[in-house]
Every structure is written in C-alpha cells, then in structure tokens.
Amino acid sequence: MAAHAVELAETDRMRAALLAAVGHDLRTPLAGLKAAVSSLRQDDVDFTPQERAELLASVEESTDHLTDIIANLLDISRIEAGAVTAQVVPVALDEVVARTLLRVPAHEVDLDLSDALPLVRADAGLLDRVVANLVDNARRHSPAGARVQVRAEHRGQRVDLQVLDHGPGVPQDKWETLFVPFQRLDDKGVGGHTGLGLAIAQGFCDAMDAQLLPSDTPGAGSP
Secondary structure: HHHHHHHHHHHHHHHHHHHHHHHHHHHHHHHHHHHHHHHHHHHOOOOOOOHHHHHHHHHHHHHHHHHHHHHHHHHHHHHHHHOOOOEEEOOOHHHHHHHHHHHOHHHHEEEOOOOOOEEEEEOHHHHHHHHHHHHHHHHHOOOOOOOOEEEEEEEEEEEEEEEEOOOOOHHHHHHHHOOOOOOOOOOOOHHHHHOOOOHHHHHHHHHHHOOOOOOOOOOOOOO
C-alpha cells in the first residue's frame, strides 16, 4: 500500500508539473506567433522589406520554440511510460556531434574532438537528442559572449563526451536533482523552457546503457 501511495503521489506530481508546463511555457512562443501574424495581417500598415523579414523571422523562431517544447513533452512522456527503445549499434560519435551542432550558431560553441575516437555503441537518433539538450542547457546558463565547449576523449575502454559551460555551476548537494523532470534549480524558467532537457538526456542515456554525470570543471560550470 505504501509503495502504491508513493507511485500515485509521483503520478500526481508529474501530472501537475505537466499541466503547469503546458499552461506557462507554451505561452511565450504562442504569444510571439500571435503578435507577428497579427502585425503582418494589418492592412493599414506598409511594412518595409526589413520589417516584414523580421516579423517572419519571429514567426519561424516562435514555431521552432513551440516545436521543441512539444517534442520534449512527448519525449518525457515516453520515458516515464518506459516506451523508449534504443537501436544500439556502432556509430561515429564525431559525425553525430558535428551534425547536431549544425543547428547551433558556430560562434557559440567550441568543438574539440580527438582524431582517434573509436566507434561507440549508441542509438544515433537518441544520441543526437542527448547532445542537443546538453548543449542547449549549457548555452542557456552561460554568460553572454561565452562559448560552450564540446569535447570528447578516448579513455581506456570508454569514450567521454563533455559539454562544458561557463555558468556559475550547481552545488554538489543539488546534483541529484539535476535530472528530475520539470526541475529548474534557479526557479527562473530561463527562456520559457520546461526544465526537461536534462531529464530527457538522462532517460535516453539510460536506454542506451550510457552514463550521464555532472562534474565540477575548473573555469566552467557543471557539465
């Protein structure tokens, strides 16, 4: 009975957090879409080509943001339901990382991958999402102008991939909460994000039998 009660309490917590995320975090991209489209529909305003291009860019940015939020909500639902399946095969880590970082402005990331990396056993699609979420998290917690470092090394029987930011880091006594769904350690909801990126990365790593660990890095935050 006690275990069942704990399970029900956790289900209720997840449901409440999901509703809060849908109710709060979707408002930012939806408001951006509404404002840009309403402006473009005004017949009494003669926008310059630059103004029109800026409004269309706002529509695209808000749509991408909305797509990311929905994808994260669907992913965490799959993870919580135990419905994530991984097709683990030998993959080239450098190729997956390079492909993932094509979606990130080049001036925001430093990439340092060893020339002698062996193939790693992973699901390329899930690995792509793990790297994307880690880099996104690092970018959001880095000071303005700071570059996120992505590097990989071959160490004995394993390959270590590190994503380093230059933010304030997270105290070690809070590391265990880093991968809790909907957790925002600063309670600020940076950029309207749901606090799911790290939880999803952890869930996908578990599915691939890979480890995702925080650490203190001199001169950087907590990767």
